Every structure is written in C-alpha cells, then in structure tokens.
Amino acid sequence: MTSEQDRIFSKPLAKVADFRFDDKVASVFPDMISRSIPGYGQILHTLGEMADKVVQPGTRVYDLGCSLGAATSSIRRALADRDVTMVAVDNSEAMVKRARDHLDAFVSPIPVDLVCADIRDIEIENASMVVLNFTLQFLAPDDRDALLAKIYQGMVPGGLLVVSEKLVFSQPAIHQLLDDLHLDFKRANGYSELEISQKRNALENVMRPDTVEQHKARFQAAGFSQSDLWFQCYNFASMVAIK
Numbered sequence: 001m002t003s004e005q006d007r008i009f010s011k012p013l014a015k016v017a018d019f020r021f022d023d024k025v026a027s028v029f030p031d032m033i034s035r036s037i038p039g040y041g042q043i044l045h046t047l048g049e050m051a052d053k054v055v056q057p058g059t060r061v062y063d064l065g066c067s068l069g070a071a072t073s074s075i076r077r078a079l080a081d082r083d084v085t086m087v088a089v090d091n092s093e094a095m096v097k098r099a100r101d102h103l104d105a106f107v108s109p110i111p112v113d114l115v116c117a118d119i120r121d122i123e124i125e126n127a128s129m130v131v132l133n134f135t136l137q138f139l140a141p142d143d144r145d146a147l148l149a150k151i152y153q154g155m156v157p158g159g160l161l162v163v164s165e166k167l168v169f170s171q172p173a174i175h176q177l178l179d180d181l182h183l184d185f186k187r188a189n190g191y192s193e194l195e196i197s198q199k200r201n202a203l204e205n206v207m208r209p210d211t212v213e214q215h216k217a218r219f220q221a222a223g224f225s226q227s228d229l230w231f232q233c234y235n236f237a238s239m240v241a242i243k
C-alpha cells in the first residue's frame, strides 16, 4: 500500500488541537509511524516471529488498536495456514476503513475479524496472543488496569501479551537523554523543529506514557506470572508478559 508523506504539522497552526487518529492521520500513517518510532519495523517483524512460537491451534490472536493492521499483517504472514482466527480492533473509523484494503492486499487463509470498537468494550476469549502495539499509551490511565485484567482473563495458559509503548523515566537526566535522542531520530527522518514541537503539543493531553516500573506492576497486578522488556531503543520499548 502506498502512503503519502506526513506533513500534518509542517505549517504554523494558530491553535494546535489535540491529536486524533482521523482521516488526515490515517492517510499518512505508515510514513508517520515509521519516521516517529525507532525500531517500529523491527518490532513488527518480531511480532510475526513471536506468533510463530506461541500461537496455539484453535485459538485467537487479538491486535488491539490495530490502525491499518500492520501488526495483524505481520503475524498473519508468519502463521501461514495455521488453524487460528485473528481479531483486529480500532475505534478510528478512518483507520478501520483503510485497514480492510491493507489486509485484503495479502491473500491468506487466516480470517481476520476487523472491528471498529473501543477496546474497553470488546470481549476477549480463547486468546493465545494479544498485541497492544503503541495503543495503551492512548487509553485513559485509570482504564489501563481493567483492560489488562480483561486481557489476562481472556487468555489461554501460556498465552503471550506484547505491549509496545513510548516510555517515561523517573530519573530526570536519563529521561532527558533518551528524549533528546528520540528528537534527533525525528530530525534525521526529516521532521522540522516546527513539526516536532506542534506534534508534541498535540499529543500532550492525549498520549500519557508510563515508566517500565508502572508497566511491570500492572502486568503483575493483572495476574501475569512473568514479564520483561524484549526491545528498547531510546524512550520506545516493547514488553512481553506470559500467562
């Protein structure tokens, strides 16, 4: 699928509105996310490799906050013709509309139930893998524990939860260093100072990242017996938790 270049924040805005996953964002999303998240491609690729190892026959795989379905596609490819069903959920109509085309572009016997809904409202059942790839950070902080508890309840023993997130750090000098390195990554990918600062303002009330410690405590409180980081680049990370 082709994607336009992300120039959403390139012109000075009189007032920067809160960031939304609307039609404008959906139309440039592959370009935006790959230029904004260090390791995004590596994480997508590894989701497929993980699925190959953990997905059990006769179960489901959930991709929560699927956007255009990039994680779903990577996992679906890796699973080839395994006896599994996939469920991909996003509450942005603009994303879901486009996700259908992205998913249809790859022929696979694995069915994908693509649902436009809030991940807080859906049922999770018989899951051997659940993915939250840069989604949890957009959920109201008070709703995060309940979502993780619901996911845990809907998973089969040995099931794998993968949570990828932007991170904050409790030690200020570490936070500053890793945040600066991320900003350099964005500059190196062609974003101007104006684009960087306007997007930062737009995300301020919408994206609220946690520390690794908060994530680990949440996994434990939800019931996961084991969890750890498997990837980190600057202030972006991906974690695994096993039921």
Ligand SMILES: C[S@@+](CC[C@H](N)C(=O)[O-])C[C@H]1O[C@@H](n2cnc3c(N)ncnc32)[C@H](O)[C@@H]1O
Residues within 6 Å of the ligand: 021, 033, 064, 065, 066, 067, 068, 069, 070, 071, 089, 090, 091, 092, 095, 117, 118, 119, 120, 132, 133, 134, 135, 138, 139
């Ligand atoms: C950064 S994007 C996720 C990227 C995607 N997982 C990928 O790997 O390409 C976050 C997505 O989460 C969705 N989202 C945020 N809150 C949600 C909610 N409460 N229910 C469903 N989807 C949600 C947004 O619409 C957006 O598409």
Ligand SMILES: O=C(O)C(=O)C[C@]1(C(=O)O)C=C[C@@H](O)C=C1
Residues within 6 Å of the ligand: 032, 033, 036, 037, 134, 166, 199, 203, 207
């Ligand atoms: O932190 C930033 O500067 C970002 O752009 C991060 C981030 C994310 O983590 O989801 C925010 C919105 C877009 O979905 C792509 C990347």
